[in-house]
Amino acid sequence: MALPQRVRLVDMAPRDGLQNEPGEVVATAVKVELIERLARAGLTHIEAASFVSPRWVPQMGDAREVMLGIHRESNVTYSALTPNLKGLENALEANVSEVAVFAAASEAFSQKNINCSIDESLARFEPVMARARQANVRVRGYVSCVLGCPYEGDIAPAQVARVAGALYEMGCFEVSLGDTIGVGTPLKARQMIDEVAKVVPVEHLAAHFHDTYGMAIANLFAVLEQGVAVIDASTGGLGGCPYAKGASGNVATEDVLYLLRGLGIETGVNLESIIETGEWITGQLGRAPASKVARALEAH
Numbered sequence: 001m002a003l004p005q006r007v008r009l010v011d012m013a014p015r016d017g018l019q020n021e022p023g024e025v026v027a028t029a030v031k032v033e034l035i036e037r038l039a040r041a042g043l044t045h046i047e048a049a050s051f052v053s054p055r056w057v058p059q060m061g062d063a064r065e066v067m068l069g070i071h072r073e074s075n076v077t078y079s080a081l082t083p084n085l086k087g088l089e090n091a092l093e094a095n096v097s098e099v100a101v102f103a104a105a106s107e108a109f110s111q112k113n114i115n116c117s118i119d120e121s122l123a124r125f126e127p128v129m130a131r132a133r134q135a136n137v138r139v140r141g142y143v144s145c146v147l148g149c150p151y152e153g154d155i156a157p158a159q160v161a162r163v164a165g166a167l168y169e170m171g172c173f174e175v176s177l178g179d180t181i182g183v184g185t186p187l188k189a190r191q192m193i194d195e196v197a198k199v200v201p202v203e204h205l206a207a208h209f210h211d212t213y214g215m216a217i218a219n220l221f222a223v224l225e226q227g228v229a230v231i232d233a234s235t236g237g238l239g240g241c242p243y244a245k246g247a248s249g250n251v252a253t254e255d256v257l258y259l260l261r262g263l264g265i266e267t268g269v270n271l272e273s274i275i276e277t278g279e280w281i282t283g284q285l286g287r288a289p290a291s292k293v294a295r296a297l298e299a300h
């Protein structure tokens with residue numbers, strides 16, 4: 001299949017990027033500024049917050065203040081995670097533009113992350129879908145551990161397809177496939193997409209790859225060739241999942257932009273502005289960007 005001409009990037013830095021930040025809770029004003037900078041750089045989809053239990057994820061405890069604090073651009077979708085009806089109601093009150101439910105392809109990860117089995121989580125999402133439909137808010141679905149699980153090891157592509165298909169069937173407009181611990185390699189990624197695309201059309205799939213083993217860019221190239229045209233990435237390469245020990249951040253937005261520019265694929269996002277934003281946010285957190293592209297271009 002030919003490569004897509006245009007890719008939609010979803011920046012995860014404010015949510016996936018910051019949810020696992022150790023130490024002090026990142027100031028609300030910093031989160032708000034990060035989101036506004038991403039929008040100015042050309043991002044039209046930003047995962048801005050997470051309406052989960054603040055006891056489980058303290059860094060996202062100010063989700064409401066963040067959502068209400070941002071100066072909104074009319075062309076930008078500001079999404080948030082909503083694991084249950086309580087999260088959705090809070091998100092709606094905070095004027096979220098899109099929400100996301102999250103399931104896993106691994107039973108053990110589902111228990112650790114959201115305290116229930118895969119089937120229980122799917123049942124819990126039904127009322128979330130119904131309420132979101134009533135509020136006219138789109139719901140994205142995530143599947144974690146699509147290329148491996150920190151507790152169960154290998155995950156069968158058929159198991160990923162079962163969960164992705166269930167989310168699509170219940171009305172998720174898009175299913176984002178998470179290599180939560182970044183263990184995948186291109187052949188595995190391709191086999192997984194082949195299986196999932198049997199139940200969810202490829203134009204409704206997104207790739208959400210973490211870069212723990214440095215394979216995310218190779219994996220993205222593999223799935224771009226299969227027609228995947230939505231990519232989740234995180235400016236500065238920030239992040240990790242609190243319930244996946246050792247997992248590092250999402251693939252850096254900087255690295256993805258450099259790859260796509262080289263392939264002649266449009267995104268509408270300005271690489272130089274993202275590099276600046278990555279420098280700024282990692283500076284706020286007291287470290288350097290994880291992105292090699294950022295480091296190389298900074299050195300010029």
Ligand code: HMG
Pocket residue numbers: 016019050051052053054056057081083084086087088102113114115142143144145177178179180208210240241242243
């Ligand atoms: P639980 O303890 O089973 O929930 O947690 P519960 O329904 O029994 O409620 C317990 C308490 O939590 C109650 O409070 C509820 O009100 C409260 P109490 O009466 O004890 O004072 N509560 C909430 N508070 C605020 N917002 C809510 C909410 N729900 C309940 N929405 C729950 C179940 C799902 C809430 C919990 O396990 C949780 O919050 N988990 C979130 C875990 C998480 O955020 N993980 C990271 C995001 S997923 C990810 O990063 C992967 C992804 O990036 C893709 C990839 O990389 O693979 C998406």
Ligand code: MG
Pocket residue numbers: 016178180208210241250
């Ligand atoms: Mg993630």
